[in-house]
Amino acid sequence: MRLIDPSATDFEAIRRDFRWSVPEKINIAYQVCDRHLQRAQQVAVYYENAVGQRAKYSFADLKKLSDQFANALRAIGIGRGDRVAIVLPQTIETVIAHLAIHKLGAVSLPLAILFGPEALEYRLRDSGASAAIVHTSRYDDVMTLQPELNDLRAVIGCRCGNPQAEFWSLLERGADQFEMIETRADDPACLIYTSGTTGPPKGALVAHRAVIGNFTGFEMSQNFFPQAGDVFWTPADWAWTGGLWDALLPALNYGIPIVAYEGGGFDAERVCKLMRDYAVTNAFIPPTALKMLRVLPDLKSRYNLKLRAIMSAGEQVGEELIHWGRDALDLTINEMWGQTEFNYIVGNCSAIMPPRPGSMGKPYPGHRVDVIDEDGSIVPDGKEGELAAWCDDPVMFLGYWKNPEATRAKISANWFRTGDVGYRDEDGFLWFVGRKDDVINSAGYRIGPGEIEDSLLRHPAVLQAAVVGKPDELRGEIVKAFVVLGKDYAASPELARDIQQSVRERLSAHEYPREVEFIDELPMTTTGKVRRIDLRARDQK
Numbered sequence: 001m002r003l004i005d006p007s008a009t010d011f012e013a014i015r016r017d018f019r020w021s022v023p024e025k026i027n028i029a030y031q032v033c034d035r036h037l038q039r040a041q042q043v044a045v046y047y048e049n050a051v052g053q054r055a056k057y058s059f060a061d062l063k064k065l066s067d068q069f070a071n072a073l074r075a076i077g078i079g080r081g082d083r084v085a086i087v088l089p090q091t092i093e094t095v096i097a098h099l100a101i102h103k104l105g106a107v108s109l110p111l112a113i114l115f116g117p118e119a120l121e122y123r124l125r126d127s128g129a130s131a132a133i134v135h136t137s138r139y140d141d142v143m144t145l146q147p148e149l150n151d152l153r154a155v156i157g158c159r160c161g162n163p164q165a166e167f168w169s170l171l172e173r174g175a176d177q178f179e180m181i182e183t184r185a186d187d188p189a190c191l192i193y194t195s196g197t198t199g200p201p202k203g204a205l206v207a208h209r210a211v212i213g214n215f216t217g218f219e220m221s222q223n224f225f226p227q228a229g230d231v232f233w234t235p236a237d238w239a240w241t242g243g244l245w246d247a248l249l250p251a252l253n254y255g256i257p258i259v260a261y262e263g264g265g266f267d268a269e270r271v272c273k274l275m276r277d278y279a280v281t282n283a284f285i286p287p288t289a290l291k292m293l294r295v296l297p298d299l300k301s302r303y304n305l306k307l308r309a310i311m312s313a314g315e316q317v318g319e320e321l322i323h324w325g326r327d328a329l330d331l332t333i334n335e336m337w338g339q340t341e342f343n344y345i346v347g348n349c350s351a352i353m354p355p356r357p358g359s360m361g362k363p364y365p366g367h368r369v370d371v372i373d374e375d376g377s378i379v380p381d382g383k384e385g386e387l388a389a390w391c392d393d394p395v396m397f398l399g400y401w402k403n404p405e406a407t408r409a410k411i412s413a414n415w416f417r418t419g420d421v422g423y424r425d426e427d428g429f430l431w432f433v434g435r436k437d438d439v440i441n442s443a444g445y446r447i448g449p450g451e452i453e454d455s456l457l458r459h460p461a462v463l464q465a466a467v468v469g470k471p472d473e474l475r476g477e478i479v480k481a482f483v484v485l486g487k488d489y490a491a492s493p494e495l496a497r498d499i500q501q502s503v504r505e506r507l508s509a510h511e512y513p514r515e516v517e518f519i520d521e522l523p524m525t526t527t528g529k530v531r532r533i534d535l536r537a538r539d540q541k
Contacts, residue, residue, distance in 0.1 A: 001253065003215050004365065006224040011353040011362065018216065018365035022394045026208045027183045029102040032252040033062050034180070039255040046231075046278055047092050049160070049262040057092055059255070064176050065092075066099035071174030073100055076154050078131055080105035080181055083191055085124060085132035087111045087142065090238050090260040091160040093167055095248065097133050102189055102208075105181035109191045110239040114508035117141045118455060123193050124149055127203060127401065133158055133167060160262055185209035185394070191401055192241055194340050194448075201451060203401030204340045211249055213395025217344035217364035218250040221311040221334045222282045223351040226254040233259040233275060234284040235266055241340045242314060242444065247284050256282075268292045272303040279306045286314040286444030288475050290321050290333070299328045311336050311347070314444030315476035316432060319357035335360055337432065341397040342389045342416055345369050346430055359429040360422070367393055371424050376413030379423075384433055387422045388415035438532050440469035442477045445510050449532075452513065455506045456481055459499050461489040466522050466530045470515060470539055481513035482535050484521060491518035 008014050033044075040060040047055045057065075078084060084101045086108055088094040101108045109127050111120060113135050120141060124132065131154040134142045139157045146152050158167035183189075190206040219225050232251040236243035251258040259278045263270065266289055275283070285293075290312060293299065300307075307329055312321070313336040325333040336347035337360040346369050348361035355361060363369040368390035370378050379385040389396070391414045399407035410417050419436045440447040449467035456465035464484035469477035483499065485491060496516040504512035523534040 001215075002219065004219045004224065006227075009352050011220075011349060014220075015363065015365045020212075020366050020394055022185055022209050022212055024185060025182060026185050026212070027102055027105075027180055028189050028208050028211050028249065029066065029099040030180060031208075031211055032249050033059060033066065033099055036255050042255060043257045044252060044255075045092055045095055045260055046257055047260045047262070048274065049091075050264055055092065057095075059252075062095060062099060062252075065096045065171065066103060067178035068174035068176050069096050069100035069171045070103040070178045070180075072170045073104060073106075073131070073174075075174065076131070076170075078104060078106055078154075081188070082106045082130040083109045083127045085109040085111050085127070085129045085134075086239070087113055087115070087120070087132060087134045087138050088158060088239075089113055089135065089160065089262045090243070091262050092260065093133070093158050093160055094238050095252075095260070096171070098244075098248075102183075103178055103180045105183050105187070107188050107191050107205075110244055111193075112237055112239040112508060113138055114237075114510055116504070116506045116508055117145065118506040119451070119508055119511075121145050121149070122200065122451075123203075124152060126193075126200075127191055130154070131156065135160065136165075183208050186398070188398060190244075192244075192340050201448065202403055202406055205398040205401050206245075206340075207398050209394045210245070210343070210397070211253065213366070213393060214245055214250060214344045215253070216366050217336060217338070217347055218246065218311075220349035220351075220364055221309070221336050221344075221347045223309040223334070223349060225250075225282060225309070226256045227281075227308075229279075230254075230256045230281045231259065231278055232256055232282045233261070233278065233280045235261075235271065235289050236284060236286060236314075236444065240445075241338075241343055242284060242286070245343055246311070246313070246336075266292055268296055272296065272299065272305065275305055275307065276303045281306050281308050282310075283307065284311045284313070287312050287317050287321060288315070288443035290317075290325070291474050294321070294324050294328070300330060305329065307331060309334065309350075313337060313347075315441040316358075322355065322357040337361070337430070339418055341410070342393070342418065343395055345389055345393075345395065356425075356427075356429050359425070359431050362428050362430065367395070369430065370415075371422060371430070372412070372415055372417075376415050381424055381426045384421055384423045386436060387418045387420045387430065387432075388412075389418065390414060391416055438468065440467070440477050440479055442469065442472075442479060443475040443510065447479060447511050451507065452479060452481070452503060452511055455503045456483065456499065456513075458506065459502045461485050461495060462499065463487075464522050466532060466535055467513060468532050468535050470536075478514040479511065480515040480517065480539070482517050482519050482522065482538075485518060
């Protein structure tokens with residue numbers, strides 16, 4: 001199933017002539033797996049972990065295993081509309097769980113294993129999750145929380161790749177044939193929590209149709225995907241939009257193998273060997289990971305890499321990485337831009353449109369994106385405004401979970417306001433300038449200050465706290481905390497480390513403040529709000 005003719009050569013003509021054809025009824029599990037009758041025995045997922053254990057699974061395997069797990073989940077009371085949390089890394093169990101949940105007409109709730117107890121509790125409670133499939137590293141945390149979560153009826157332990165784990169023993173009790181629940185294009189499929197930029201994190205409810213809405217951008221950012229022999233990989237966690245919707249689901253949709261690597265932190269040399277061993281041709285690699293790869297000499301020849309296309313997103317790629325990609329990998333990295341609520345809508349296709357280094361690219365076929373003012377009117381070329389997407393789009397989310405006011409606040413004159421500031425040049429390229437809110441982009445993760453500040457205040461020494469993003473060469477930005485201590489505490493490096501560790505344990509390894517600065521008082525507006533602009537300016541003096 002291709003949406004874009006691979007022989008096309010004119011980006012603007014493709015955009016002009018493209019029309020969506022979204023079926024009235026669609027189920028993600030059928031779209032990306034069960035319909036692949038002609039590819040049933042073809043490899044769908046290669047799996048490898050940090051200790052070198054390997055396995056591979058065909059589309060026939062995925063269908064059978066997800067049918068079994070769907071039956072098993074139904075037997076414990078999971079049904080249409082229920083939210084089921086998946087707290088797992090890149091592994092086959094993650095794939096099976098998503099497919100099974102969609103077959104039931106239920107809603108998958110991907111959560112990162114990086115999350116600590118507080119982050120997990122908030123999302124499980126707010127979503128009203130009925131069940132959670134949990135990696136052993138977070139199993140005790142969730143079991144401790146369960147008595148306080150009235151909706152959470154089942155916690156299913158999973159030691160990835162271990163056939164003795166509860167996940168597999170439950171799955172084996174399910175029959176290997178399942179009649180998929182019929183779902184409509186607008187039925188909810190996935191609930192992904194965004195960063196809490198102006199309060200607690202919000203759940204973005206995504207429909208089954210959104211899987212198709214991603215495909216024009218995916219095909220073009222991967223330089224006309226798929227081609228014979230393509231193999232896909234990403235270091236992005238499948239619990240996030242980038243890993244799930246920009247990698248796993250599209251790769252499966254096109255019947256192309258994806259590599260699942262459960263390897264912990266990013267190791268540049270190990271990653272190159274992984275791409276070599278599986279002859280990876282296409283990848284989504286965030287800019288921070290690209291910067292880590294950049295330190296390795298003679299990258300392509302040393303590892304005999306077969307890469308033909310890389311998409312990068314999550315933060316600005318920048319000119320330096322574009323030039324490095326051409327020199328070191330003999331390809332032009334395609335930058336992409338989107339959000340959880342409105343994903344994969346702007347980017348590049350170096351096969352037919354040389355990127356303009358520093359620009360995010362142009363709207364992909366089927367998506368209308370422009371720059372608007374406060375009234376929702378389109379602004380002239382070169383003038384800054386808010387980047388916005390036209391709402392009549394299959395990739396647009398259904399709304400924020402249990403928060404219609406927040407959903408309405410994002411829409412103006414049928415434009416979805418992204419909160420990002422940018423401009424359009426005279427050739428139609430879009431350029432990112434900054435964020436209208438205070439979201440922090442660190443190593444590809446969008447991090448909101450609200451949840452971190454709340455966690456900081458739980459430390460007994462912290463009287464007040466504010467969090468901002470500080471520019472960083474490797475990560476784009478790091479989280480920096482400004483802390484006002486209680487009267488009985490004195491600033492010290494040891495106390496700073498203790499505060500950092502407390503946030504890391506409560507929330508996650510990617511959200512804790514990598515810098516803590518103690519100050520006497522926070523700069524405030526007359527209405528009592530923290531002036532983060534003043535805090536950011538302190539690092540520029």
